[in-house]
Amino acid sequence: xxxxxxxxxxxxxxxxxxxxxxxxxxxxxxxxxxxxxxxxxxxxxxxxxxxxxxxxxxxxxxxxxxxxxxxxxxxxxxxxxxxxxxxxxxxxxxxxxxxxxxxxxxxxxxxxxxxxxxxxxxxxxxxxxxxxxxxxxxxxxxxxxxxxxxxxxxxxxxxxxxxxxxxxxxxxxxxxxxxxxxxxxxxxxxxxxxxxxxxxxxxxxxxxxxxxxxxxxxxxxxxxxxxxxxxxxxxxxxxxxxxxxxxxxxxxxxxxxxxxxxxxxxxxxxxxxxxxxxxxxxxxxxxxxxxxxxxxxxxxxxxxxxxxxxxxxxxxxxxxxxxxxxxxxxxxxxxxxxxxxxxxxxxxxxxxxxxxxxxxxxxxxxxxxxxxxxxxxxxxxxxxxxxxxxxxxxxxxxxxxxxxxxxxxxxxxxxxxxxxxxxxxxxxxxxxxxxxxxxxxxxxxxxxxxxxxxxxxxxxxxxxxxxxxxxxxxxxxxxxxxxxxxxxxxxxxxxxxxxxxxxxxx
Numbered sequence: 001x002x003x004x005x006x007x008x009x010x011x012x013x014x015x016x017x018x019x020x021x022x023x024x025x026x027x028x029x030x031x032x033x034x035x036x037x038x039x040x041x042x043x044x045x046x047x048x049x050x051x052x053x054x055x056x057x058x059x060x061x062x063x064x065x066x067x068x069x070x071x072x073x074x075x076x077x078x079x080x081x082x083x084x085x086x087x088x089x090x091x092x093x094x095x096x097x098x099x100x101x102x103x104x105x106x107x108x109x110x111x112x113x114x115x116x117x118x119x120x121x122x123x124x125x126x127x128x129x130x131x132x133x134x135x136x137x138x139x140x141x142x143x144x145x146x147x148x149x150x151x152x153x154x155x156x157x158x159x160x161x162x163x164x165x166x167x168x169x170x171x172x173x174x175x176x177x178x179x180x181x182x183x184x185x186x187x188x189x190x191x192x193x194x195x196x197x198x199x200x201x202x203x204x205x206x207x208x209x210x211x212x213x214x215x216x217x218x219x220x221x222x223x224x225x226x227x228x229x230x231x232x233x234x235x236x237x238x239x240x241x242x243x244x245x246x247x248x249x250x251x252x253x254x255x256x257x258x259x260x261x262x263x264x265x266x267x268x269x270x271x272x273x274x275x276x277x278x279x280x281x282x283x284x285x286x287x288x289x290x291x292x293x294x295x296x297x298x299x300x301x302x303x304x305x306x307x308x309x310x311x312x313x314x315x316x317x318x319x320x321x322x323x324x325x326x327x328x329x330x331x332x333x334x335x336x337x338x339x340x341x342x343x344x345x346x347x348x349x350x351x352x353x354x355x356x357x358x359x360x361x362x363x364x365x366x367x368x369x370x371x372x373x374x375x376x377x378x379x380x381x382x383x384x385x386x387x388x389x390x391x392x393x394x395x396x397x398x399x400x401x402x403x404x405x406x407x408x409x410x411x412x413x414x415x416x417x418x419x420x421x422x423x424x425x426x427x428x429x430x431x432x433x434x435x436x437x438x439x440x441x442x443x444x445x446x447x448x449x450x451x452x453x454x455x456x457x458x459x460x461x462x463x464x465x466x467x468x469x470x471x472x473x474x475x476x477x478x479x480x481x482x483x484x485x486x487x488x489x490x491x492x493x494x495x496x497x498x499x500x501x502x503x504x505x506x
Contacts, residue, residue, distance in 0.1 A: 050381070051381075051382045051383070052381050052382065052383050053383070053384055053489070054383060054385050054417060054452045057381060057383045057391060057418065058417065058421060058433070060393060061421070061422050062432065064395065065341075065422045065425045066425070067087075067089075067271050067425060067428040068271050068273075068274060068426050068427070068428065069272055070089030070272070071269070071270065071271075071272050072267050072268070072269055073267055073268060073269075074266060075260060075266060075267060078252045078257050079254070079257050083310070083313045083314070085252050086251070086252045086268075086270035086313075086427070086428075087249060087250070087252070087270060087271045087427050087429055088248050088250045088251075088252065088256075088268060088269065088428070089269045089270055089271050090248050090269045091247050091248050092244070092246045092256075092265065092268060093242055093243060093244055093245060093263075094239045094240065094243045094245050094263035094264065095241065095263055095264030095265060096241060096262075096263055096264035097235050097241055098236065098238045098240075098262050099234070099235055099236070099238065101235050102193065102233070102234055103192065103193055103194065103233045104133075104188045104189065104191065104192050104194055104201045104232065105231045105232060105233050106203040106231045107188075107190050108187075108188060108204045108205075108207065109185040109186065109187055109202045109204070109207060109222060109224065110186045110187075110194055110195060110200075111198065111202055111224065112182070112197065112200070113227075114182075115182060115183055115184075116200070116202075116227070119226040124223040124224055125223070126222070126223050127183055127184060127185040127222055127224055128183060128184050128220065128221055129184075129186070129187060129219055129222055130180065130184045130185070131186035132186065132187045132188075133186055133189065133192045133195070135190065135192040180195075180197055185202075185222060185224070186198070194232055199232075200230045200231065200232070201230070201231040202226075202227045202231075203227065206225045206227060207223065208222050208224075239259075239263060245259050246259065249429065249430035251429075252268065252270060270428070271426075273313070273315050274315065274423050275314065275317055275339070275341050275342075276309045276315065276317065276340060276341065276342045276343075276423060277318075277319055277339075277340040277342070277343045278305035278317070278319065278346075279318075279320060279321070279332060279343075279345050280301040280302045280305075280320070280321045280322070280345070281321070281324060281329065281345060281347040281348040281357055282299075282323075282324060283324040284296050284297055285321035286298060287299060287320065299321040300408060300475065301346040301408060301411050302318050302319065302346070304408060305346060305404075305415060306318040308416075308420065312424060313424065313427050314342075314426070317336065317339070317340055319332055319336060324348070324354045326356055329360050330360055333360070333396045333397070337397040337399040340399060341399070341426050342399065342400050342401070342402070342426065343396060343401040343402070344401075344402050344404065344419055345392075345401070345402070345403045346403075346404045346405070346406050347405070347406030348403070348406065349391065349392045357392060357403045358380055361375045361378045361380060361401075361403070362378070363378070371398065372397060373397065374396065374397065375394045375395065376398075377393070377394055378392075378394040379394065381393075385413075385452045386447075386452070386454065387407060387409055387410035387454065387473060388405055388410045388411075388413050388414040388417070389405070391403065391404065391405075391418070400422065402418060402419055404418075404419070407473065408475040408478065409473050409478060412478055413454040413484060416454075416484065416503055417454070421433055435503075436486060436502060437501070437502060437504060438499050438500070438501055438502075439459075439463055439464060439485075440463050440464050440497060440499060441464070441465060441466070441494050441496055441497065441498045441500050442460040442461065442465060442496065443496055444494055444496050445493075446492065446494075447487040447493065447494060448492075449489075450489050451489050452486065452487065453485070453487040454503075455467055455484065455487065456468045456478060456481035456483075456484060457482065457484070457502065458480060458481060458482050458483075459482040459483065465483060465485060465500060465502060467485075468481050483502035484502060484503040484505065485501070485502050486500075486503060487500065
């Protein structure tokens, strides 16, 4: 077996040889298949002697899963809950016009453009300020300050709103009289409804006021330069009732949640969050925090996979370690299968004497079981990749199940290549494949002929990558890596300056 398909020394059980945990000099052992036992489901199969490409096996994995059912979730829960992003199950269409009314795009003064026909920076027009419109419909409107020698008592019919009086509803712009007289203006705040007589808003910076001071009285008159644009957001210019806000399959980003709220929604239909059971196999595994005895090691893989499920947008159901006996593994699978959407195991999928996952899925002792009682749609394969060659896919009591190698780097790479896309499809993502970005090799390295290489790399400079160093197949390599370089099977050497596609590690 290649060193990159092995478990590191710290993760090897010396007294229980397991082929995916043990170094064997001569390359990977053949992942094989067993003949189909009598009584097995006709859809159960193994792939004897055939090496599957990464893409081929991923496509098969995705046939085992489908988007989960929709549920209605409040926007508040989508904004504050976990996972951070859900996936829309249905199109979202606007229930409101956005904006709901003609609104000011600036803090300034509502005017008639006809009054500014002769205005310029050199020759501003003087207008009387006769009202105030705040964005809040119940805002208190201050009284304009008097000009020198001017009475403080508003004239009969003055449009000024009395302090504390309620504003009119937002859909009916709060004008204090049917129309303004020529030469008059009303102070207006950003987002406030513009009166029906107004066809322009002059920014405060282009008037003699220059800026508004909270609590200060209105200027009785202003000098106004002509605005360069109307500065009015027209009703429904962004979104009209019935317009598409977001299509099914879109993630519920902060922007989408905000847009849905603006469009009048209080909740959205999203796909249910996948529940994924993760477990490690191995009698040598002990719970973390427990001092390992002779031949024992901590169970790190179930924690690794649980965190990967969380990062992929699922809810991990961490089972922990399961001993290397078919009876123990069957009991655990029977217990978790009805309560989760996917089962992920690590270890026990290669050709060793104690590879329990392969034993249980092969069904050498389960020939009498029906698919509802045990495994079905079994595929035990060798995938043309390094690391992660031995893989298993099946259903257990109808629940999709994926078996990964036991080496931590192999398990992590296999999760990114196969399990993460399955979790994303369950969550409703229309494109579940792992996105790759292009980087430049800062130094060269070798890649195995005929196998797609997944190599932990670190970022170098602005866009470069380089291998993390010796021992890339060790678990410590993951802690030093910024990404996983994905080298095609036909490439046997990566040279400095070559373009390399990588999976970024968040």
